[in-house]
Amino acid sequence: GAGVSQSPRYKVAKRGQDVALRCDPISGHVSLFWYQQALGQGPEFLTYFQNEAQLDKSGLPSDRFFAERPEGSVSTLKIQRTQQEDSAVYLCASSQTGSSGNTIYFGEGSWLTVV
Amino acid sequence: AQTVTQSQPEMSVQEAETVTLSCTYDTSESNYYLFWYKQPPSRQMILVIRQEAYKQQNATENRFSVNFQKAAKSFSLKISDSQLGDTAMYFCAFMSTSGTYKYIFGTGTRLKVLA
Numbered sequence: 001g002a003g004v005s006q007s008p009r010y011k012v013a014k015r016g017q018d019v020a021l022r023c024d025p026i027s028g029h030v031s032l033f034w035y036q037q038a039l040g041q042g043p044e045f046l047t048y049f050q051n052e053a054q055l056d057k058s059g060l061p062s063d064r065f066f067a068e069r070p071e072g073s074v075s076t077l078k079i080q081r082t083q084q085e086d087s088a089v090y091l092c093a094s095s096q097t098g099s100s101g102n103t104i105y106f107g108e109g110s111w112l113t114v115v
Numbered sequence: 116a117q118t119v120t121q122s123q124p125e126m127s128v129q130e131a132e133t134v135t136l137s138c139t140y141d142t143s144e145s146n147y148y149l150f151w152y153k154q155p156p157s158r159q160m161i162l163v164i165r166q167e168a169y170k171q172q173n174a175t176e177n178r179f180s181v182n183f184q185k186a187a188k189s190f191s192l193k194i195s196d197s198q199l200g201d202t203a204m205y206f207c208a209f210m211s212t213s214g215t216y217k218y219i220f221g222t223g224t225r226l227k228v229l230a
Contacts, residue, residue: 033217042119042206042220043160056215089158095216104218106152106160 002026004107006092012113013082021077021110025094032075033104034067035091043091049075082114117142119209121221128197129229135182136192136224138207145169146212149183149190154204154223163205166190197228 005024013019025032031050035043036059045059051072060067064083069075079086089109095102118141128134140149151163166174166183173181178198182191194201204225208218 031216035218037158040222042208042222043218044220045215045217048215048217056217059217091158091160093160102216103162103165108157108159111158 004092004094004105006090006107006110008110009108010111010113012115015082015084015114017082018078018080019082019112021079021090021092021112023075023077023092023094023107025073025075025092026096026105027073028096029094029105030072030097031095031102031104032069033093034075034077035093036061037089037091037109039088046077046090079112082112084114087112087114117144117209117211117219119207119219119221121207121224123224124222125225125227127227127229128194130197130199132197133193133195134197134226136194136205136207136226138190138192138221140188140190140207140209140219142188142209142211144211144213148210148212149181150208150210150218151179151181151190151192152206152208152220153201154206156203160206164192194226199228199230202226202228 034046037043048056049069064080066078091109093104093106095104149166152160178195204223207221
């Protein structure tokens with residue numbers, strides 16, 4: 001596609017519900033990142049994929065957070081048993097290769113509100 | 116661990132004037148990348164400018180330029196001839212050339228350009 005596409009753009013979940021956020025990276029991009037951006041803060045790294053391999057998940061805040069990219073293209077970030085502190089914008093980004101210096105392109109994010 | 120600090124939460128500038136946004140960072144690495152991203156209300160992160168640490172020449176992109184002081188670990192962004200469309204959040208980001216290539220973001224500076 002022309003850009004990184006994320007869905008849903010807006011999600012309201014009741015506390016305790018499970019949510020799934022989808023990211024469709026730019027076609028052919030090898031690297032895919034997920035970031036969490038709380039209100040008034042900068043984005044914080046969650047996890048990184050190179051093709052289908054999850055090479056770094058050090059930023060996932062708890063075992064309620066799970067990400068996958070089974071075929072090396074579309075990725076899903078799943079949050080189980082959502083809590084109010086999970087309310088944030090979840091940004092997905094992709095880059096063409098797995099090497100440093102490549103420009104990373106961001107999607108518009110999925111806004112999650114947990115009530 | 117690397118850290119990025121933006122000490123100016125908010126700034127304003129008159130249209131057509133020049134403004135400088137500050138960023139300092141901390142790292143023990145000798146080679147890395149630094150970025151400035153713009154985030155309008157839509158939340159999509161847009162790359163403004165990037166700098167490779169081993170390059171001594173300051174990067175420029177049209178009205179945007181940086182003052183990169185490696186020894187001082189400072190990376191400020193200068194916006195010349197400010198335009199109303201420059202109103203946005205601006206984030207400074209650090210990327211290591213080893214490991215995951217994840218970004219470490221600062222907390223952002225909200226810039227308002229006044230007519």
